[in-house]
Amino acid sequence: MELYYFHEQCDDGKKDSEQGSASNVRVVYYTPDYQVVLTRRCAYVCGYCNFTNTPSPLPASRKQFRQWLRTASRLGARQVTLTAGEGITGQPEIVSTTRYYGFEGWYDYICCLCRLVLEHNGREPLYPQIDIGSIPFADLLKMRPYSPLIKLMTHSADDSLQDKPAHAKAPHKTFRQRLAALEDAGQVGMRVATGIMIGIGENPDSWTRAAEAVSKSHHRHGNIEHFIIKPFQPMRFSAMGNLPPASDEALLSAIRAVRDHLDTRIPLVADLQDRLHLVPAAMNEGMDDLGDLRIGSTEHINFDLPSALDAVKQSTTKAGIQICERKLPVSRTPCRKSVLPGACPNGYDNGQGKLALSPASGNICL
Numbered sequence: 047m048e049l050y051y052f053h054e055q056c057d058d059g060k061k062d063s064e065q066g067s068a069s070n071v072r073v074v075y076y077t078p079d080y081q082v083v084l085t086r087r088c089a090y091v092c093g094y095c096n097f098t099n100t101p102s103p104l105p106a107s108r109k110q111f112r113q114w115l116r117t118a119s120r121l122g123a124r125q126v127t128l129t130a131g132e133g134i135t136g137q138p139e140i141v142s143t144t145r146y147y148g149f150e151g152w153y154d155y156i157c158c159l160c161r162l163v164l165e166h167n168g169r170e171p172l173y174p175q176i177d178i179g180s181i182p183f184a185d186l187l188k189m190r191p192y193s194p195l196i197k198l199m200t201h202s203a204d205d206s207l208q209d210k211p212a213h214a215k216a217p218h219k220t221f222r223q224r225l226a227a228l229e230d231a232g233q234v235g236m237r238v239a240t241g242i243m244i245g246i247g248e249n250p251d252s253w254t255r256a257a258e259a260v261s262k263s264h265h266r267h268g269n270i271e272h273f274i275i276k277p278f279q280p281m282r283f284s285a286m287g288n289l290p291p292a293s294d295e296a297l298l299s300a301i302r303a304v305r306d307h308l309d310t311r312i313p314l315v316a317d318l319q320d321r322l323h324l325v326p327a328a329m330n331e332g333m334d335d336l337g338d339l340r341i342g343s344t345e346h347i348n349f350d351l352p353s354a355l356d357a358v359k360q361s362t363t364k365a366g367i368q369i370c371e372r373k374l375p376v377s378r379t380p381c382r383k384s385v386l387p388g389a390c391p392n393g394y395d396n397g398q399g400k401l402a403l404s405p406a407s408g409n410i411c412l
């Protein structure tokens with residue numbers, strides 16, 4: 047397998063490996079993310095999600111979308127996540143809106159939005175992440191040139207959830223079907239952020255089963271960007287909105303269990319958006335990366351995040367941990383050349399020459 051390593055730089059310009067060896071400082075990265083909710087329509091009802099119980103916007107026009115990109119840039123985002131429900135391609139509102147905008151269908155519309163993100167001429171380059179569930183094989187092929195990363199959570203390896211509130215009305219969330227979607231992405235050669243949600247009624251044994259299955263997929267295709275552990279957080283207007291959130295202890299034991307069974311080449315991400323105080327403990331259990339930290343979305347701006355992050359940075363510095371912003375659309379995962387981001391296999395220039403692939407080293411450089 048031909049492997050490439052991507053190096054990040056912290057504010058002082060040293061590569062993370064240099065940073066760590068020089069001063070024993072452990073470095074952990076996060077990606078400032080702006081979420082664009084394209085529609086809250088969904089053909090299914092997961093117990094932990096409120097999409098189908100809340101009003102949905104119409105999918106955005108190009109003009110509206112460009113305005114959101116400007117907002118994302120002003121907020122300091124690096125990544126724009128395009129979010130929508132699943133199984134909606136045939137819904138009348140989606141069909142008529144996308145045709146009105148001049149597209150053949152939903153996935154052509156998504157391709158266009160990804161291109162707009164890459165072409166956005168803001169302060170810093172932006173890159174898209176698609177979070178719209180499983181995507182048909184033919185449409186994955188169309189998207190590959192424009193999408194460095196798709197997010198496709200397996201959610202859980204425990205299929206008993208199909209009889210519990212979490213997935214009773216989400217027949218598409220069996221583990222077999224989610225792995226099949228991962229396999230399609232692997233065959234197309236798209237980088238995938240995947241993972242599980244914990245605290246939704248699953249058996250803890252399923253955490254390691256998911257880690258092992260994803261490791262096998264990475265061994266076959268070399269395209270897993272990172273494995274995310276997302277703790278359950280009750281959402282208003284969802285079927286599980288009255289249940290308690292996953293405990294910090296459960297999250298830490300899930301991190302430990304998954305790290306023990308996950309391919310060591312796959313970075314482990316814990317979603318600590320609302321639990322930043324856990325950074326040192328999560329790193330001690332095996333967390334490698336903070337993944338996406340949502341600085342805002344088309345529905346609200348997270349005004350508290352910058353100050354919360356500053357406070358955590360100060361406290362973690364004392365513990366020998368440096369929290370840095372990720373500037374690239376990919377992490378340090380060793381990956382096959384064939385799954386380099388489609389948008390930048392030979393260098394991607396957003397008009398300011400800020401992102402380029404170095405042919406000599408195979409690294410993406412800013």
Ligand code: SF4
Nearest residue numbers: 088090091092095131
């Ligand atoms: S499939 Fe996704 S969008 Fe639809 S209800 Fe489940 S989690 Fe929400």
